[in-house]
Amino acid sequence: MTRVRRLAKKPIFLPEFVVTLVRTPFLPPRYATFYVPLEFNKLDMREYMKQVYNVDIISIRSFVEQQKVTREFRDGRPGYGPIRRPKSKKKMTIEMTEPFVWPEVPKDLSPWQPDQFYRHREYSQEFQESGQPSASAKPLKGESDAFAEQAKELLEGKTAWKPTWQALGLRYDRPALAKLSEKTTLEAKVSQLKTTKEGQEAPVPDVKVEESSQSVESTPKDKTS
Numbered sequence: 543m544t545r546v547r548r549l550a551k552k553p554i555f556l557p558e559f560v561v562t563l564v565r566t567p568f569l570p571p572r573y574a575t576f577y578v579p580l581e582f583n584k585l586d587m588r589e590y591m592k593q594v595y596n597v598d599i600i601s602i603r604s605f606v607e608q609q610k611v612t613r614e615f616r617d618g619r620p621g622y623g624p625i626r627r628p629k630s631k632k633k634m635t636i637e638m639t640e641p642f643v644w645p646e647v648p649k650d651l652s653p654w655q656p657d658q659f660y661r662h663r664e665y666s667q668e669f670q671e672s673g674q675p676s677a678s679a680k681p682l683k684g685e686s687d688a689f690a691e692q693a694k695e696l697l698e699g700k701t702a703w704k705p706t707w708q709a710l711g712l713r714y715d716r717p718a719l720a721k722l723s724e725k726t727t728l729e730a731k732v733s734q735l736k737t738t739k740e741g742q743e744a745p746v747p748d749v750k751v752e753e754s755s756q757s758v759e760s761t762p763k764d765k766t767s
Contacts, residue, residue, distance in 0.1 A: 561590065564633070571641035580606070580632050587634050600637040607631045 562577040569575065578587065584602045591597040608630050614623030671677060695701045 565644060567644065569635075571643055572638050573635060574638065574642055575633060575635045578604075578632050578634050580630065582632060582634070584634075587636065591636065598639045600639060602634055602636050604632065604634045607633055 559579045559582065564575040564577060566573070566575045576587070584604060587602055588599050591599055609628040611625060611627050613625055696703055
């Protein structure tokens with residue numbers, strides 16, 4: 543009497559587990575390795591391959607990989623947290639009736655947008671480093687590059703230097719800056735008087751001098767007969 547293996551007939555949609563195929567170029571073509579959940583057994587793997595991919599399996603070998611002991615990250619610094627062991631992984635190697643050859647690695651990765659992935663990874667690393675306690679002692683890369691580029695343009699004559707108040711569009715006719723405007727005007731007129739050539743009459747600036755509020759007492763004259 544021939545023994546017939548009965549497979550599961552109940553369909554399962556959207557299962558709550560993930561089976562990951564591992565690239566193993568060192569194995570023969572009829573072997574394939576998968577990472578499976580810890581609760582997965584050999585019968586589940588056989589039915590999964592048959593129902594989903596219509597692949598017949600000759601034998602299955604399974605083993606659990608124990609992960610290395612590590613430390614949790616505390617305050618963004620490795621090696622300062624409590625000791626822990628990550629969750630173990632279960633690996634299954636199946637032997638198929640027909641060979642399976644891995645496709646060649648694509649050379650053009652543009653359909654998968656690798657540039658966006660690298661930019662996001664770099665941004666994530668910078669964001670994590672900015673939250674560390676030692677981040678305040680490190681120079682800001684973006685600001686230093688901007689200052690260097692601005693200094694290069696000034697030396698090459700591409701842009702003209704402007705004081706801060708002109709670059710920001712400030713005006714001295716504002717009430718808050720009225721006193722500062724009068725002071726700069728007076729200093730400019732005084733410096734103009736000092737720089738005049740000898741023998742040349744310098745124009746007398748129209749400078750308003752406020753009278754002192756303090757009264758000056760005059761000394762009494764001696765009365766002479």
